[in-house]
Amino acid sequence: MSKPPLKLPQARILVTNDDGINAPGLKVLEKIARSLSRDVWVVAPEMEQSGAGHSLTLRRPLQVRRIAPRRFAADGTPTDCVLLAVNHLIEGRRPDLVLSGVNRGSNLGEDVTYSGTVAAAMEATLLDIRAIALSQMRQGQVLSWHVAQQHGADVVRRLVSVPWTEGVLVNVNFPYLAKGKATGVKVVRQGRRAANIEIANATDPMGRNYLWIGDFTSDNPVGEGTDLWAVRQGAIAVTPLHLDLTHGAMVRRLSEAFG
Ligand code: MN
Numbered sequence: 001m002s003k004p005p006l007k008l009p010q011a012r013i014l015v016t017n018d019d020g021i022n023a024p025g026l027k028v029l030e031k032i033a034r035s036l037s038r039d040v041w042v043v044a045p046e047m048e049q050s051g052a053g054h055s056l057t058l059r060r061p062l063q064v065r066r067i068a069p070r071r072f073a074a075d076g077t078p079t080d081c082v083l084l085a086v087n088h089l090i091e092g093r094r095p096d097l098v099l100s101g102v103n104r105g106s107n108l109g110e111d112v113t114y115s116g117t118v119a120a121a122m123e124a125t126l127l128d129i130r131a132i133a134l135s136q137m138r139q140g141q142v143l144s145w146h147v148a149q150q151h152g153a154d155v156v157r158r159l160v161s162v163p164w165t166e167g168v169l170v171n172v173n174f175p176y177l178a179k180g181k182a183t184g185v186k187v188v189r190q191g192r193r194a195a196n197i198e199i200a201n202a203t204d205p206m207g208r209n210y211l212w213i214g215d216f217t218s219d220n221p222v223g224e225g226t227d228l229w230a231v232r233q234g235a236i237a238v239t240p241l242h243l244d245l246t247h248g249a250m251v252r253r254l255s256e257a258f259g
Pocket residue numbers: 018019049050051103104117
């Protein structure tokens with residue numbers, strides 16, 4: 001089963017993120033969404049939720065703050081925001097498209113398994129809504145939104161112009177480049193980093209030792225045809241992701257082992 005191409009000016013778009021309601025990337029994405037449709041809703045986390053993955057808040061109530069018409073902040077995860085938006089906050093019909101981001105920093109390779117940005121798109125996919133996660137690569141702490149600003153709307157427009165397969169979301173990463181230097185769009189598979197995780201080991205003001213998980217600093221190796229490779233080429237990486245995590249070849253091998 002697949003959904004037909006989306007008629008954009010009439011589409012209802014939900015915008016969310018994992019960097020929080022005040023994040024600059026959310027403003028960038030809202031602007032992209034408003035250039036595509038006038039029916040834009042925003043439901044985003046009150047606080048930054050980077051690394052929250054697909055977590056769902058079950059053991060405490062969620063406070064929702066209505067900031068303006070069609071604009072809310074919820075003190076939960078990106079997944080909570082999409083669930084609350086679709087099942088309660090958005091009046092009338094469900095959204096046709098969920099856009100998540102633009103994340104401050106890339107979501108490449110295995111990042112997608114930690115990412116709250118990607119998880120919000122996963123949640124929308126589980127709710128049977130087309131969903132796109134968008135992330136802007138940075139260089140260290142230096143970040144500029146202009147690649148996302150320049151290309152975001154066109155990328156979304158092209159993505160929704162094709163039939164959308166059930167259970168699939170699309171992960172988009174904008175390279176970090178000087179203005180006008182993006183080399184196009186590459187449709188690529190999910191890559192894999194040789195992660196180099198930094199763990200800070202220090203003492204807090206109370207004299208207690210702590211460990212703090214830091215950045216995943218390496219983006220090597222970059223096998224050709226992956227998202228990591230594409231952004232290295234200066235291209236916008238577009239990767240369709242499938243929520244069915246089953247590995248077909250291993251199903252057959254294991255079936256034989258247990259047969
Ligand atoms: Mn984030």
